[in-house]
């Protein structure tokens with residue numbers, strides 16, 4: 530996940546644990562916003578957040594962050610959505626509130642064939658941009674994916690006459706070495722009237738296959754932890770869960786950062 534993401538970072542601070550369970554905290558520094566991403570043991574990751582806050586307070590530097598994702602565990606989510614856990618005591622200093630729970634999944638293998646893949650066509654992210662957006666507005670209004678976003682690798686869709694009834698895109702990410710690449714899938718949406726016909730699975734299989742044939746070492750995606758329907762599709766196609774997160778955003782945030 531970090532190897533894939535690092536192509537998008539220009540300035541980072543990295544802290545890791547010594548003498549504790551393994552964890553790493555990456556702070557991606559942008560002009561307007563710092564994003565914190567923890568990986569590894571949940572308690573140890575939380576310890577790194579606390580150390581970062583204390584260090585910044587000691588130096589008189591601001592402690593607020595624009596966004597934060599930490600591994601899910603007793604120290605971060607506590608007793609569940611309504612019961613505060615140890616992380617909640619830090620959120621005021623970070624200027625954040627709980628936003629979501631989400632998972633990161635990945636595969637490096639060709640997915641099994643899905644019959645409906647025959648209906649999937651490659652889209653032009655510029656020419657088809659408005660049609661893709663119209664489909665997403667109905668099928669997946671919460672997504673931040675956009676066909677004309679930076680680093681888009683491909684968009685696929687299924688048409689019913691002139692109308693796109695399902696779409697999915699992918700963006701380019703890094704690989705294990707300098708110059709290597711992976712694909713990150715996003716923006717899967719099938720209009721309600723076309724659901725239950727395997728189109729979601731067909732779109733995911735087709736874009737995954739396109740990524741692997743374009744040289745991606747792996748293909749990744751993120752999903753909200755409660756999206757069992759999407760999870761069923763991804764599992765069936767060979768995706769494995771490699772990270773379970775809880776994320777925190779500014780008050781009133783309605784979408785995660787892109």
Ligand SMILES: CC(C)(COP(=O)(O)OP(=O)(O)OC[C@H]1O[C@@H](n2cnc3c(N)ncnc32)[C@H](O)[C@@H]1OP(=O)(O)O)[C@@H](O)C(=O)NCCC(=O)NCCS
Nearest residue numbers: 669717718719724725726727728729730752757758759761
């Ligand atoms: C998720 C989504 C793309 C699925 O599209 P779809 O074309 O209906 O999907 P498919 O027909 O390929 O597969 C649906 C599968 O979910 C299963 N399913 C349906 N409701 C389910 C539920 N509540 N819980 C678990 N599985 C469910 C179906 O039985 C089917 O399983 P199968 O693959 O074993 O047959 C569509 O519901 C959608 O656009 N949702 C809103 C946006 C979204 O959540 N996108 C994914 C973001 S990660």
